[in-house]
Amino acid sequence: MTTFDEREQAFEAKFAHDEEMQFKARARCNKLVGLWAAELLGKSGSSAHDYAQSVVSADLVEAGHDDIVRKLAGDLGPRASENQIRSKLLEMMPRAQEEILSEAG
Template structure:
């Protein structure tokens, strides 16, 4: 194998790793925001954890966070607006990334 092939494989492996880490960070972020929303809804314990997982699952409808925002806005109607949810997602993503990095 040539040096170019080695570099290409290394680049592809790094790209795959980075994509996986981004996916995991977004899922963790959605879970944390789901737990935040569950608290607002008065859910605790396993009910809160189950609700957070429904928030994580809602992110698979389309690319980006808008599917999560729609779900949370509907669930939290009258309590929290869509802009507040977007802000919470933006603030929580660095926390989720930090948590993942500390687990490595």
């Protein structure tokens, strides 16, 4: 195997790792936002965790945050606007990334 082939394989492995970490961070972010929304809905304990999991699952519908925002806006009604939901998603992403990195290392 040539040096070029080794570099290519290393690059591909790093890319795959980075994509996996980003996917996990996004799922964690969705879970954190789901827990926030569950609190607004008056849910706690396993009910809150089940709701947060439903938010994570909702993100598998389409690319981007629009599916999450639609679900949460529908569930929360007047408790939170779409802008508040989008702000919460942006707020939680750094925390989610930090949590995933701390678990990986």
